[in-house]
Amino acid sequence: MKKIVLSLLIAFFAAPSLLFANEGMWFLMFIERLNHRDMQKMGLQLTADEIYSINNHSLKDAIVQFDGGCTAEIISKDGLVLTNHHCGYDAIAELSTPEANYLRDGYWAANRAAELKPKSVFVRFFVRMDDVSKRILSKVTPSMTEKEREAAINKEIALIEKENSENGKYTVSVKSFFQGNEYYYFVYQDYKDVRLVGTPPESVGKFGGDTDNWEWPRHTGDFSMFRVYADQNGNPAEYSPNNVPLKPKHYLPVNLKGVQENDFAMILGYPGRTNRWMPAGGIDQNVKYAYPAWVEGSKMGMDMMKKYMDKDDAVRLMYASKYAGVANYWKNRQGMIDALTKHKTAATKSKNEAKFNKWANKAENKATYGSVIEDINAYYKLTNEKARHDNYLMTMIRTSSMVMLPRRLGRQFVNYAKTEPSKREALKEGLKAQIEEAYAEMYLPAEKDILTAQLGLYAKKAGYKLSPIVEEELKANNGDFTNYVNAIFELSLFGSKEKALAFLDFPNLNFVENDPIYLLTDDLIKHYSSKSDEVTAAEEKFQKSYRLLVDGLRKSKLSTVLYPDANSTLRLTYGKVRALPADKRNDAKINNYTTMKGMIAKYKPNDPEFDMPKRMIEMYNNKDFGRYADKAGYMPVNFLTDNDITGGNSGSPVLNGKGELIGLAFDGNIEAMAGDVIFDHNLQRTINVDIRYVLWLIDKFSGAKHIVDEMTIIE
Template sequence: MKKRLVGLCLALVLLIPPVARANEGMWFLMHIARLNYRDMQKLGLQLTAEEIYSINNSSLKDAVVQFNGGCTAELISRDGLLLTNHHCGYGAIAELSTPENNYLRDGFWAKTRDQELKPKSLFVRFFIRMDDVTQRILSKVNNSMTEEERDRIIREEIAKIERENSEGGKYVVSVRSFYEGNEYYYFVYQDYSDVRLVGTPPESIGKFGGDTDNWEWPRHTGDFSLFRVYAGPDNQPAAYSKANVPFKPKHFFPISLAGIKEGDFAMILGYPGRTNRWLPSAGVQQNVSYAYPAWVEGSKLGMDVMKKYMDKDDAVRLMYATKYSQVANYWKNRQGMIDALTKHRTVATRQKQERIFQRWANKPENRELYGSVMADIQAYYDATNLKARHDNYLMTIFRTATLSIFPVRIKNSIDALLKADAERRNMLKERIFATIDEQYADMYMPLEEDVLAAQLALYSSKSAPYPIAPYIEELRKRTGDNFHPYVANALKASVFSSAERIKAVIELGDIALIEADPIYKISSALFEKYREETPEQKQLEAKYRRAFRLMVDGFRRANPNKAFYPDANSTLRLTYGTVRALPRDPRNDAARNYYTTLKGKIAKYKPGDEEFDLPKRLIDLYNARDFGQYADKAGFMPVNFLTDNDITGGNSGSPVLNAKGELIGCAFDGNIEAMAGDVIFDEKLQRTINVDIRYVLFIIDKFANAGHLLEEMEIRK
């Protein structure tokens, strides 16, 4: 009896994430029919599994694209019209803006197709199909191999699979590892690069609430923008041309004006970027105590320096708008992760689970393969805690200071140029010059000088006792913690002080001038330290990867009848749940705390405030109660709403669909109470924040007078 009870407890405790519970999970579409369909039906789904994912017929997957490699977007018309978040389109909107035509500040709406604007670099990726190649790949390797041997063989087999399925380059094929190398799948994609801006609200709507409201609920943000995919006459990808025509999708989402209520089925398809739900307790502890605090501190420093200059000059603000937004987003995210993981006592919980796992691993039949797994993992983190802190201070330099990384990249390009034959040299030189012009168009030297000096001081003073880059240590001994005078003088003497000076050196072909450059020396020293890997570190890393792979394998073997889902890694996933409220919040005027209203948005209005200002036209529409057909049945104008779907970064812009596969919203954020969602799923508090599709249409139609765009959508009342 006692033995049976212990066995039952063991099975229960081993059910750690990512074993799915209710709304938890980021699922492969090809597994929906087998793993999820019945559960989805119970929640209200009215579609078949084939209507969600089909290789041979059109399905929901055909209306979802990866947007520019880091977000998600969805097709909402038969003429290639795309809906995504404002913050996903932010970089393209900023690029197309000038101080005279500031589309970030004022918004933009193309009245005709000819007026739609093409950014320099923007693409969307369509998912064609996927398949399981686990057996094929893992049959080539065994546990007696070294990690180096294993990696080499797997890389070779992956290259073969990608060649076999690319159809001569027509498709992009990617083989990805899942469950820490225990499964492999290939994904076939098709990329379209002619993507044009169609419309965006002003950032006083699209970014309403700014950094203050980021990751917060209640939320009142119109976080959306519209783009269009163009193709050649054959509907295939084509380089930008005025002769291109709107792309004709296999499927696009009809739009529902019926509204939502608590408990309604909701599913999201998208490209979640990265989760770490298998992360061991020692890894969580390292992030909370070493890595994330350095990330937060370095990011905040970079933001403060950028903001100082952005506030003084609109042109500088446009230059750095995208970078600042990206840094600010992750700054708040990492601080929220520290707070949430600490509050949830995640380390202690996982330590308890790992002790139970260790008992399973110590059984005679498991000991040889799994017995030392947890000890090896702990040893790795004990040895790398200080390095993790150092590396995050170093990485925030690269993220915020262009002069810390650009000189190395240019030097590498010049090396390739000098080695090229005469036929290729002119082509390479033109490409390098174009890169230089593009980079310097987005650099304000007083800011770059300031942020580099400030970040060097932080890095050199806070990374100890882990050894910093030797050259930076030399400079610190000469300058103390004040790098500003040195960097100022170095930049005056540097060829990297202007695009013209770098081009002149390239024309001379004298690489020694670059190598002796004081700014290049800083960049090179930082980059060399970033790439540093001693034999001891390499061996430690290999031992850890093997141990982590076996830990995940062991947890799954201990629970053979449970449905697991893999960590997110920017591959297409589906998550399902319901429209679901949070506990009552006095800051929200809504009757139930699962939606917000335009009334609540107006209540936050602060004239002239960078984050909470509003356009007069929106206020006038509210005062006149001119909501058109987009108001809720109860009479209010909806803005945002909550679901309990399981998402993470990369899902930004994802379609939120009802039980019929109709579009009801666009996902754009999560709530700070469940900020630890990349590591743990909190089924009580974790929420997805979505912009209500009715608010999107209201802004397009009533605010922007762009009703012509609605004519190409399928809107269901």
């Protein structure tokens, strides 16, 4: 490891500072050696220990992973949590009813007793990390198959995770990096009693809707607030009215001074997935096969959901979170297609791979690396059509609840029917609760339409070998699945909540094993997971070759990427407040921020995307901004930095050089949508909510000053 770090240091400091000023998602444990000097030049005033320390409190103690998919930060001594509105969306929708619609109208707890507990939200604190590459890689040999290698590695991972969990006190996760060339373990502590403190109205939290998503200029108040509770000793605990607000090791002070062009900005968070090492063939496969299918299938599902959501508020609440998630990736994948095509990313990668291939076939390298590019390209050529097929099938699974649910419940029903009658009571209540919860989140007329439309699209467009049942019904129904879906809903015990519940009283194994929806969904999932012997053999070579490609690119110095891909582990990225070229749609003097004036200009009464509360308009007209206005007089809304982030960074804190909170990251710009594959130094931007707008919405607009009073405010 010392040799690797030394080579990284040499490459890093030999490179022009501009190249690495904002690119990279960096491990906190290496900040002092790899990044600290560069960050200081840009404006950082903290020591490396103040960012990451095992023995003393540091910035990392204020950053949490929120509910497994976003980032959040602690901003008060009483465990107050700030994250994005879209990160809290599930919980807010779950707590809402048509009569008390917090998603639509917003909510602010008047006191601690009024804070609302969603069912299963949790936050994860990062405790420490360490390198176990040498230990794990000592267990593998070059002669192992990929399956044997994986088994040996997983066996060692299980030991490491057990050794560091302290008898279950901590959650431990060992992750691979650089495509399996390095391994690190991460220790976390989870808190499950997390309660909703407040949220702005959806018209504020999602202002601009799908139209503005991934776009700049932006005017979105994308935030929500929660609180972490613990037992009397500060330890994680299941929900209890006796729990108390957590006293965190560290919380972030809030700075109201605002931002200027070239101000230092760093972001800590849990970026989900990047593919900066992806080969050219993988980029081509995504752009030409996988992503177009993803886009078309997602749009089909969204259209079917929206048809029913627009008719009924109760149905809208059922599908709000699912629709938002599908819509987000629908636009993202289309943006990826456009950006990767425009920038000819695959061609650039291909040229570099040609250089690598020359290096790989030198006498001293050929035995190890000689067939790497050939095997990688052969795999992609073989699986291009399958990738398209799999993405049509995947979007059916993502948009139709009646694909996964019957299979999941069906397997439990089989077990239930096989269980001795005297022992069924122990299973019955749990199954009943699952059924009640699942059907409460579905509107069956919508589910019929979604499944019908998705089956038709899949049968028509997937191209690759279809699942056996779909193939059979395609021939029988000439491509129209309407009658088929109506029939199976009528006949299936999964066709309604009542029929599913009735099965618990009269279990019959034949009913499940011959149920038409169960058979269909089991067939679809099995087909999605299936691989031919030819694909399996090619995948074996591909996995090994991809690992060797990354290893060889690092050794040959043919890649300038010095950091591992994102994989939902805590990272730091740093850069500056940085404008995009002037844009006539933005009223700001410099195109690195937006104002409430620009938001008012977008306002469309009763429009689902651009409506806004009348009170906000009145307050704008009266310039009722309080201490949250910029010194120039305007009310700030969003601003831009050039940090390197991706999905999972949603809700991440944007910090100044002193580690004070200045904003909340929530999006990227569509011009740089290729960013998960290649970083564009000219176009890449992070879109952030200005913390002054957040506090104005809480204090002045919502009248929840008591929440702002919890925070440490720097003016």
